[in-house]
Amino acid sequence: MRVVGWLGQKLYFCQMNTEIPKLQSSDFSTLNCRGHVVGLSKPKIMGILNITPDSFSDGGKFNTGKAALLHAEKMISDGASIIDIGAQSTRPNAEFLSSKEEISRIGNLISIIKKEFPPILISLDTFYSETVKFGFDEGIDLVNDISGGMFDDKMFETVAETGLPYILMHINPTYESMHEKLIHDDIILHINYYFSEKIQKLRNLGIKDIILDPGFGFGKTVEQQHQMIDETEMIGFGEYPLLIGISRKSFIYKPLGKSPLEIQEETQKIHLKILQKGAKILRVHDVLETKKTIDLFLKK
Template identity: 40%
Template sequence: MPKGTKKTLNCRGRLVALDTPVVMGILNVTPDSFYAGSRVMDPAHTTDLVLERAGQMLAEGATFLDLGGYSTRPGAADISPAEEADRLLPAIEAIRQHYPDALLSIDTFRASVARQAIAAGAHLINDVSGGTLDPTMFDTVAALRVPYVLMHMRGTPQTMQSRATYTNVATEVIDELATQLVRLRTLGVADILLDPGFGFAKTPAHNFELLNNLDAFRLFDEPLLVGLSRKTTIWKTLGITAEEALNGTTVLNTVALQKGASILRVHDVREAAEAIKLTQQLTFF
């Protein structure tokens, strides 16, 4: 982690150290997320599947579990806040009961869902829209006093790929995140993670350019979260499928760690934890 970067998060009174990078495991309570291996929605067995996946990820070394009830893949169907909450809340409650020490991140861009999730026992809000899709999100996060992932995206999950136009993607992403960061700081939000938003309103070429210039995010004091796991950039470049993209994910995660990532958001926890352990034996800075 670059010198000067914030090295802890206050998760509802629990101080989480980030001086060594950590893993956030993806757990999607959806029927349509882009990678089928991350879905745990089955009307008859959802809770059992959630607990099985959560237990596996925690055993493999996940520090956070990131629960999502709304698919943000390109062109995904829109669902109501009520349906999103109905998917998430039972999963939160089940994990809190069976794994009370688990740290739960909620992948939502809706303030109403965020409030309900935190009330149910979640610890962190991961907003793919960076506050652009719900004007009440920043005030809500400030009032809840929980860590917040500020991600870069343009448009909505349904329109974002039409907004993938940049002169210099790294500079423009940094500028747009900086504007939102000022707003959050003004509201008194203390714990903020930055996510460049790989794959969100970005082409594969943009994603590689962004990763190549990830060092530039060191100008911020906030920790950096990177989500490259099994994304289109990997499998289209290699001419394979998302199911075959684990090796490519590990390669790009290793690059991200070299360039200062503090959290790897992944589908495959053990492999990410191993990449962190190995790269910690090297000196990059």
């Protein structure tokens, strides 16, 4: 038996080599997105819309207004219920942008998508509080902050002011170190301890709608990320909904000697596994294939 973390005042243990029961939909709450209640009884697809010239697998494809809108339309048609807009790549050695530059790239894309597709939720992928303020005024429904509030000390209070749901991701403490392999203890214990501290801060500010993202692709070894897949059900202990983003990640394609675009089958097998272990939101590039995987999961 080993300790796998703390959440609130609870101490959790995991019996080695035992099967943990599949989490049921009743274990999760709803999200309040600007007064719109979003149920999580069925898994949701978050389609990735990178309006960047340098993202690792689709940089430059959707960084014009027309291309971005057409891609958003396709992802929605394929089954996405959330569109995650990102103006800054966070791959290793990517160009670093200021908040002002992010806002300039985004332009009026958020309001256009909201106008064209009113039921669709829009998530804004940023670690800047000023970009969050801009996005809120434009109509975003969720904040997706890879930094856990550590790259901008005003992020948490800004999210609290907006009242939007917040996606809390596990990451190393600084922008410069976010891809370094710094974790040498048990990865699940480490992630859960991180989440416990951050959740307390968020709840103290009145932020109630919190989604947890364990941060695949950010500062973890291949082995650690496979442990995260195998023990997905222990991340957050079912107290908060889980968002999982493994789409086109190098820990899958590099060991296989493939490119990011050649691992569709492997990715969907992992998606099915993590759905069975309680994941509620899948952040993906390939929406249609993921929709098929969710449909298969729901039939079981």
